[in-house]
Amino acid sequence: MREPIDTLAAPGTVRLRPMRPEDLDRAVEIEKSGFRHPWSRDLLARELSHAWSTVLVAEEDPGRGGGGIVGFIVFWLVHDEVHVLNVATATEARRRGIGRALMDAAVEAGRKRGARLATLEVRRTNVPAIALYRALGYREIGIRPNYYADEGEDAIVMLLDL
Numbered sequence: 001m002r003e004p005i006d007t008l009a010a011p012g013t014v015r016l017r018p019m020r021p022e023d024l025d026r027a028v029e030i031e032k033s034g035f036r037h038p039w040s041r042d043l044l045a046r047e048l049s050h051a052w053s054t055v056l057v058a059e060e061d062p063g064r065g066g067g068g069i070v071g072f073i074v075f076w077l078v079h080d081e082v083h084v085l086n087v088a089t090a091t092e093a094r095r096r097g098i099g100r101a102l103m104d105a106a107v108e109a110g111r112k113r114g115a116r117l118a119t120l121e122v123r124r125t126n127v128p129a130i131a132l133y134r135a136l137g138y139r140e141i142g143i144r145p146n147y148y149a150d151e152g153e154d155a156i157v158m159l160l161d162l
């Protein structure tokens with residue numbers, strides 16, 4: 001995916017584009033403010049180098065007040081499956097449709113490449129994320145007990161047919 005995608009998220013215009021190495025500092029900031037157990041900079045950087053991985057950022061038009069990166073998503077395209085590994089919106093930019101736009105872009109990229117399903121794991125207690133995925137039509141298909149080693153938390157496995 002090389003072309004930016006415009007979204008209608010208010011108040012500024014938000015474009016989606018592939019993450020570049022110079023975006024990593026800001027992405028790590030968003031990651032740290034969004035997760036109790038954030039991905040490291042190295043882990044994020046590694047995703048930029050995998051052929052099967054796509055990392056998109058949501059960037060707000062600097063002419064409209066805010067500006068800069070307000071969210072990102074990491075997903076893999078493997079065989080007929082889109083697998084979402086990480087999605088995060090900056091705290092101050094939440095509930096403006098950015099998470100939804102990033103998730104839609106992953107599905108769109110998958111459809112273009114012939115993917116038949118999208119899957120993800122989410123912490124059982126992550127109410128906002130589960131609400132987002134349900135709103136997008138994902139359904140719960142199973143539990144992976146103690147999936148998150150940090151706290152021994154279960155993962156809910158969710159699936160969307162494309």
Ligand SMILES: CC(C)(COP(=O)(O)OP(=O)(O)OC[C@H]1O[C@@H](n2cnc3c(N)ncnc32)[C@H](O)[C@@H]1OP(=O)(O)O)[C@@H](O)C(=O)NCCC(=O)NCCS
Pocket residue numbers: 034035085086087088089090093094095096097098099100101122126127128129131132133135
């Ligand atoms: C989960 C997350 C990415 C959602 O991002 P967002 O940009 O705020 O989501 P959107 O504005 O696109 O929300 C779309 C829909 O999802 C649902 N939703 C999102 N956040 C919600 C919340 N806190 N409570 C209830 N529903 C929520 C709603 O249905 C919402 O539609 P609405 O605003 O019209 O009601 C964001 O809360 C976040 O970054 N959390 C921390 C990181 C994280 O846990 N990521 C997911 C695990 S990998």
